[in-house]
Amino acid sequence: MTDEILPAAAVVERLTAALGNAVIDSRIQIRAEGKEKRENTNIWITIQRDAVHAAVEALMQIWYPHLSCIAGYDKGADSPDLRVQYIFSIYGGVTASEYMVIFSLNVPKANARLPTITDLLEGAAFTEHEKTEYLGITIDGLAPAAHKFFLPQDFPDNVYPLRKDDKKIPDAMIKDLWACGRPAGRPPAPLGGGEE
Amino acid sequence: MAKKAPYIVPVGPIHPALKEPVHIELTVVGEEVISADFTPGQTHRGIEWMGLSRNPVQIVHLTDRICGICGVTHSLAFARAVEQIADITVPERADYVRVIIAEFERIQSHLLWAGVAAHELGFDTLFYLAWRVREEAMDAIECITGNRVNYDIIQIGGVRRDITEVQHAQIRKCLDSYKELFGKLKNMFLEDAVINSRCKGTGLLSFEKAMAYSTVGPTARASGCTADLRVDYPYAAYGDLALKPIMPTAYGTEVNGDTYDRIVVRVFEIAQSIEIIEECLANMPAGPVLWEEKVAKILAACKKAEGEAVGRHEAPRGECLHYVAMDKAEAPIAWKVKASSYSNLHVWPLILKGAQLADIPIIVASVDPCLSCTDRVAITDADAHKTKIFTKEELTRMSYEKTRRMRA
Numbered sequence: 001m002t003d004e005i006l007p008a009a010a011v012v013e014r015l016t017a018a019l020g021n022a023v024i025d026s027r028i029q030i031r032a033e034g035k036e037k038r039e040n041t042n043i044w045i046t047i048q049r050d051a052v053h054a055a056v057e058a059l060m061q062i063w064y065p066h067l068s069c070i071a072g073y074d075k076g077a078d079s080p081d082l083r084v085q086y087i088f089s090i091y092g093g094v095t096a097s098e099y100m101v102i103f104s105l106n107v108p109k110a111n112a113r114l115p116t117i118t119d120l121l122e123g124a125a126f127t128e129h130e131k132t133e134y135l136g137i138t139i140d141g142l143a144p145a146a147h148k149f150f151l152p153q154d155f156p157d158n159v160y161p162l163r164k165d166d167k168k169i170p171d172a173m174i175k176d177l178w179a180c181g182r183p184a185g186r187p188p189a190p191l192g193g194g195e196e
Numbered sequence: 197m198a199k200k201a202p203y204i205v206p207v208g209p210i211h212p213a214l215k216e217p218v219h220i221e222l223t224v225v226g227e228e229v230i231s232a233d234f235t236p237g238q239t240h241r242g243i244e245w246m247g248l249s250r251n252p253v254q255i256v257h258l259t260d261r262i263c264g265i266c267g268v269t270h271s272l273a274f275a276r277a278v279e280q281i282a283d284i285t286v287p288e289r290a291d292y293v294r295v296i297i298a299e300f301e302r303i304q305s306h307l308l309w310a311g312v313a314a315h316e317l318g319f320d321t322l323f324y325l326a327w328r329v330r331e332e333a334m335d336a337i338e339c340i341t342g343n344r345v346n347y348d349i350i351q352i353g354g355v356r357r358d359i360t361e362v363q364h365a366q367i368r369k370c371l372d373s374y375k376e377l378f379g380k381l382k383n384m385f386l387e388d389a390v391i392n393s394r395c396k397g398t399g400l401l402s403f404e405k406a407m408a409y410s411t412v413g414p415t416a417r418a419s420g421c422t423a424d425l426r427v428d429y430p431y432a433a434y435g436d437l438a439l440k441p442i443m444p445t446a447y448g449t450e451v452n453g454d455t456y457d458r459i460v461v462r463v464f465e466i467a468q469s470i471e472i473i474e475e476c477l478a479n480m481p482a483g484p485v486l487w488e489e490k491v492a493k494i495l496a497a498c499k500k501a502e503g504e505a506v507g508r509h510e511a512p513r514g515e516c517l518h519y520v521a522m523d524k525a526e527a528p529i530a531w532k533v534k535a536s537s538y539s540n541l542h543v544w545p546l547i548l549k550g551a552q553l554a555d556i557p558i559i560v561a562s563v564d565p566c567l568s569c570t571d572r573v574a575i576t577d578a579d580a581h582k583t584k585i586f587t588k589e590e591l592t593r594m595s596y597e598k599t600r601r602m603r604a
Contacts, residue, residue, distance in 0.1 A: 029280065029505070031280055031431070032435075033286060033291050033430070033431050033432050033433075033435065034288065034291050034430065034431075034432060034433045034434070034435040034436045035288050035291075035433070035436050035479075035481055036435055036436045037435075038430040038435030038436075039430070040429045040430055040431055042505070042506060044504075064407060066407075066410050066412075066423065067410045068410070068506075068508075068515060068517045068534055068539070069517065069532070069534040069538065069539075071519040071530070071532035071534075072530075072532075073521065073529060073530030073532075075529075076529075083521075083530075085504075085519060085532075087506060087517065087519065087534075089429070091428070092421075092423040092428050092429075093421060093422035093423045093424075093428060093441075094422075094428060095427050095428065096427070096428065096429075096430055096435070097428060098423075098425070098428035098429040100429075100506060100508075102506065104504075121408060121410065122405075122408040122409060123408050123409030123410045123411075123539075123542060124410075125542075126538075126541075126542040127538075146233065147233075147235050148235070148237060149235065149236060149237055150236070150237040150240065151237055151240050152237065152238070152240055153235070155240075161240075161242060161244075161245055162244065162245065169242075169245070
């Protein structure tokens with residue numbers, strides 16, 4: 001780790017050099033807001049699933065990163081893949097220098113597993129548990145939790161709220177409040193009219 | 197109750213006075229906490245799931261309702277993500293309105309927290325004072341947005357209401373009264389002997405752990421991390437301002453990473469927010485506040501959009517991040533909400549370790565959790581499976597008694 005602030009392109013170069021063929025593509029997205037249009041930078045890198053641990057390690061060589069969270073979604077009921085984003089930022093704490101570094105990767109539903117990164121960043125456990133609960137991704141090397149962190153404790157097994165395939169929330173679990181109508185057994189409204 | 201230690205103390209999950217429920221389980225020996233575990237997710241509402249069947253303009257209104265305190269945080273982060281995907285340029289004036297309302301939100305959120313903290317310590321007069329003066333920020337917010345909570349002011353591509361000259365008088369009145377009050381508030385919170393001795397050295401979070409757990413906002417800054425999105429990652433009108441992150445050193449103290457430092461950071465951030473609002477009001481550029489007034493046209497632009505983006509905002513509690521992916525459809529294909537407390541709650545087991553039972557309320561509150569905590573406390577004996585139910589009042593009473601003992 002150095003104290004030098006690298007330009008975004010150099011960060012991409014360093015990560016690409018470290019990961020080799022595992023980098024599928026990369027892009028730098030710049031947004032400028034306000035009167036002075038000072039820029040903020042997001043680096044998006046698509047990598048192979050197996051390279052995720054190495055990618056975080058390579059990022060840590062550049063700067064001690066901040067892990068915002070691991071996001072993820074189901075690419076569709078017909079798609080064989082889930083897509084997961086490791087959302088980091090580096091150079092946090094240095095005025096107007098912070099870059100987001102986002103590693104995206106496909107995880108096949110048939111073998112939904114990812115390695116833990118808690119050996120590198122202790123605090124990642126919380127968001128890794130979330131991926132297990134919401135998307136059904138098994139995190140290898142993560143100590144199993146005694147309870148669920150994000151869903152109710154009595155939430156059924158093998159149902160994952162953010163899945164869109166056969167493991168999605170069944171219709172029976174969805175409550176349409178608008179369809180409930182007026183609850184039975186309630187006293188009549190104090191003033192006549194208004195409600196049927 | 198059996199006499200064998202350690203005892204398991206479950207706290208929560210419901211307390212109606214606080215914001216959201218959480219369940220905390222403490223293992224105690226005598227008065228000392230030896231380990232802690234927590235279970236959030238007591239009110240999983242499926243908001244992200246709901247968003248996947250709605251269009252971005254509808255989701256903006258949904259984001260307003262994620263949190264009752266952060267009425268602009270989530271909608272701003274979400275709107276910024278969608279604007280990047282659809283390549284929408286926000287008018288400069290809208291960036292300023294966004295910052296002004298976000299800073300008013302910080303003032304009211306920090307004052308709300310200060311009141312809660314005072315209450316947890318047994319200082320109910322200070323609690324009433326903090327919540328009374330918070331009303332002025334709420335009135336200013338109502339003056340700008342029309343609502344006290346759920347402001348609904350953010351729209352994709354700008355804001356839905358402008359700040360006109362007529363409103364300046366009330367906003368200034370609010371700011372002036374806070375400036376007058378600030379010295380008094382600062383003395384009450386930071387000079388009080390009992391607050392000092394109860395908060396200094398409790399709930400310690402080291403710099404290393406704050407970094408390893410990726411904590412955000414005042415919780416991270418109190419531990420010495422200089423991270424503040426408004427400074428590090430210029431967005432909206434923050435890039436036009438010369439800002440510095442508020443650290444515990446603002447009060448001339450060393451960085452200790454304790455509960456007291458978290459109070460220092462929040463109290464001084466109130467003063468910083470007042471300055472930001474004044475500067476923004478003075479330098480607001482003229483022009484429209486919306487990229488496009490017709491909602492149908494905003495929706496049409498969103499429907500053509502393809503790609504993914506993250507929108508971030510420094511909320512009162514720290515970084516709030518929304519990840520959105522769109523694929524030329526009415527609804528986004530992915531929407532992930534990372535609230536600020538998501539990055540802070542998981543340090544509870546660290547900072548509660550070694551704490552005294554009576555200090556639990558203030559330590560739990562010190563990270564400003566956007567969750568409720570202590571409603572019912574049941575002291576369970578792990579061997580005998582017998583449970584004695586303590587109420588939130590009893591736990592708070594223990595905290596009060598400790599304060600009284602120290603005053604005597």
